[in-house]
Every structure is written in structure tokens, then in C-alpha cells.
Amino acid sequence: MQALRGAYAGLLVSAALILGGCDRGSEAEAAPTAGPPPSWLSPTVAVVFFDEGSGREVPGSWAGVDAALRAQPGFQRNLLFGAQQSEHPYVSFVVWDDAEALASALAAPTVREKLVADVAAGTYERAEHRGDVSEAGAAVTIVPITGSVGDMEEKFRQASAWFARREGFLGALLLRRVAGATAPYVLVARWSSADAFAGVTADRDFPLHTSGVEGILGTYVPVTP
Numbered sequence: 001m002q003a004l005r006g007a008y009a010g011l012l013v014s015a016a017l018i019l020g021g022c023d024r025g026s027e028a029e030a031a032p033t034a035g036p037p038p039s040w041l042s043p044t045v046a047v048v049f050f051d052e053g054s055g056r057e058v059p060g061s062w063a064g065v066d067a068a069l070r071a072q073p074g075f076q077r078n079l080l081f082g083a084q085q086s087e088h089p090y091v092s093f094v095v096w097d098d099a100e101a102l103a104s105a106l107a108a109p110t111v112r113e114k115l116v117a118d119v120a121a122g123t124y125e126r127a128e129h130r131g132d133v134s135e136a137g138a139a140v141t142i143v144p145i146t147g148s149v150g151d152m153e154e155k156f157r158q159a160s161a162w163f164a165r166r167e168g169f170l171g172a173l174l175l176r177r178v179a180g181a182t183a184p185y186v187l188v189a190r191w192s193s194a195d196a197f198a199g200v201t202a203d204r205d206f207p208l209h210t211s212g213v214e215g216i217l218g219t220y221v222p223v224t225p
Contacts, residue, residue: 040077040136041173044099045124046106047186048092049144050116055089057116066224068114069094074101079136079224084194086218091142099123099178122182124175128153130160131171137190139221141197144183147214152176152185155213162205163189168196187215194221 050058058080066078074097081091096102102123105111145152156174163169168191175186191197197219 039134040079040095041093041124041133041175041188042095042126044096044102045175046094046096046102046121046180047124047142047144047175047182048094048119048121049088050090050092050119051088054116054119058090061114061116062224064114065111065116068108068111069105072101072105072108072111074098074105079222081136081140081142081220082223084139084219084221086142086220087216088218090223091218091220103179122177122180124186125178126173127176127185128156128174129172131164131169131190133171133173133188133190135190136222137170137192139191139194139197139219141187141189141191142218142220143187143215145185145187145213145215146183149184149213152213156187166196168192183215194219 062080069075069078076095076097077093078095079093081093083089083091094102096105106121152174156172160172163172170190170192172190173188175188177184177186189197
């Protein structure tokens with residue numbers, strides 16, 4: 001945990017999400033979906049992971065942080081997820097028009113004074129996606145990739161077929177870091193319910209185990225729409 005926190009030292013936070021494919025086998029084998037990026041994670045997103053200490057401040061401070069971000073140019077959405085299974089009690093996705101506007105917003109005094117302590121920041125772009133990732137869904141799996149990141153795009157494609165066989169899996173997204181001292185990739189998986197993911201990671205052939213990728217797995221449900 002200490003090593004992860006040191007690697008994530010910074011402004012707001014970054015992390016996690018998605019291995020994937022879709023729950024329709026024929027689509028899972030197809031090429032990544034073309035067209036505009038998913039609406040809730042693009043074109044630019046800062047992924048914010050709150051640590052155990054900072055997470056205790058989130059319920060009382062969230063309204064102030066959200067209002068400060070909404071007042072900045074380029075704001076699109078601010079999504080908060082609460083953990084069902086993770087060492088990080090909350091994760092937030094701050095969706096912005098572009099990377100430059102996001103960087104300016106995070107540096108703004110009115111935003112910085114509202115941010116809780118002990119968080120880190122990273123800016124990400126879409127690397128790959130499969131299936132339906134247009135909205136956050138009833139539950140998401142968030143995985144900041146902390147090691148063995150070679151050929152992540154290829155590993156994502158190989159994992160898609162495995163996820164497509166899981167009942168309740170809807171879509172997946174691989175985010176590539178473009179700025180910040182945070183995880184180089186974040187995986188996000190969208191599920192039809194929180195129960196749909198139960199037991200998946202216990203399978204011996206779970207892609208995160210068999211691919212040699214190192215990451216920190218968490219399962220979350222939406223707190224804000």
C-alpha cells in the first residue's frame with residue numbers, strides 16, 4: 001500500500017478500469033468499436049482514487065469539490081463511486097473537454113482549496129474499448145495497472161473473449177495515461193449488477209492472474225448519477 005501511495009503522489013488521482021469485451025460473443029471478437037469515445041470517460045478524464053484517510057473526508061467534502069469543479073471551463077461530468085471491495089473507499093472520474101482545460105482546473109486555487117488531502121492525479125485517454133461503455137452501469141470494476149504493462153493493448157484484446165463469457169458483463173475500457181505520476185494504465189469493466197462480478201476474480205483463469213499483469217482490483221457502485 002505504501003508503495004502504491006508513493007507512486008500516486010500528486011494532485012487528484014488516477015486509476016483504474018477495465019478488461020473487456022461484451023456479453024455478446026460475436027461482438028467480443030470484433031475489432032474495437034469505432035466512433036466517438038465513451039460519453040462518461042472522454043475525451044479527457046482524471047481518475048481520482050481516495051485513500052483510506054482521504055476517503056473519510058469524502059462524504060462531508062464532496063459537494064464543495066463538485067461545485068468547484070463545475071465552475072471551471074470545460075467541465076462535463078464528475079462521477080463518484082463507492083467501494084464494495086477495495087482498499088480505496090471512493091473513486092471519482094472527472095470528465096473534461098480537453099487535457100489543457102483539465103490541468104488548468106485542477107490547478108485553480110478555488111479547486112485546490114476544496115480538494116481533500118492524500119490524493120493523486122492522472123490524466124487519461126482511451127486506448128481500447130469493447131462492448132457497451134456508454135454509461136457507467138450498475139457496477140464497475142476498476143484496476144490501476146501498476147506493473148508488467150508491456151503490450152497492454154494486446155492483453156486487453158486477449159481478455160475480451162474471457163469476459164464475454166461472464167454473465168452480466170456489459171463492456172470494458174482500457175485507459176492510457178497521458179499525464180501525471182500515476183498508474184500507466186487503468187482498466188474499467190461495466191457490469192449489469194454488483195452481484196454479477198462476485199466470484200469472478202477467484203477463477204484460476206481470471207486474466208489478471210494469468211497475464212502476469214500487476215494491478216489493484218476494486219469493485220464499485222455509483223454514488224452520484
